[in-house]
Amino acid sequence: MYAGDREVMAVAFLANLCVSRGALTGGGRHACARVCDRAQLTLNPLRASWMCSAASAGSEQDGFTLKSEAVRYERYKTIYERVVTYPDGAEYSFDVEGSPRANFSSVLVFPFNSAAKTTVLIREYHPGLHALRYGFVAGFFDAKVHADEEAAARAELSEEAHLTGGTMQLLNSGAPVPRDKYSLDYFHMFLALDAHLDLRPRERDEEERIDIVRDVPVTEAIDMVFRGEFNLSSATLCLMAAERLRKDSLL
Incomplete structure (x- = not known):
């Protein structure tokens, strides 16, 4: 917060x-x-x-x-x-x-390994598409559980990608990103630099069936955006993260 x-x-x-x-x-x-x-x-x-x-x-x-x-x-x-x-x-x-119970707030996280120039994707079932699709770590902010949006991002990173630690940077500095024209919800986009494997990850929600896809080159993730393999929020996160990494000479 x-x-x-x-x-x-x-x-x-x-x-x-x-x-x-x-x-x-x-x-x-x-x-x-x-x-x-x-x-x-x-x-x-x-x-x-x-x-x-x-x-x-x-x-x-x-x-x-x-x-x-x-x-x-x-x-x-x-x-x-x-x-x-x-x-x-x-x-x-x-x-x-x-999503009033989540304070109309969601987090998305782009993990980045600065040595290998790679990211981590998740592959899970999308009920709206009735299909398995790739994407990035994402979840709701819960005021009963999370102290702030960064805490929510770290919790989701552990739960979905089994990663912890590292440096968390907010990509949308100044204001969150509106979800959609007909939505009250907003996204908080994070870049997780050099997180490491979480040996005791948080438990996932019962309905979540997630495959973790590690060591994906960022260049390949960007290509996936233009092939339409991500939903809009994950695509936006990917492009925002890539631009930040380029500006910081990390990519």
């Missing part, structure tokens, strides 16, 4: 959950909006927008006003209906998805 943000982030997150689940109306909703206003003043505006995305009913952005928001489906993911008033006065309804 970013230094100095913890208190504001915690309060904004609670406001986020209350409003998104319909627990607050009227004055309570306006009070939560004031919490988000405080976050806007205290934090980087993009980061504040990320934290308060589901708690901003009634707010205006570039002439677009979020008139209302309601939960329409809730399970592993939550589907919200957002009614938005456009600058010309027209109103439209949208379905947007998010």
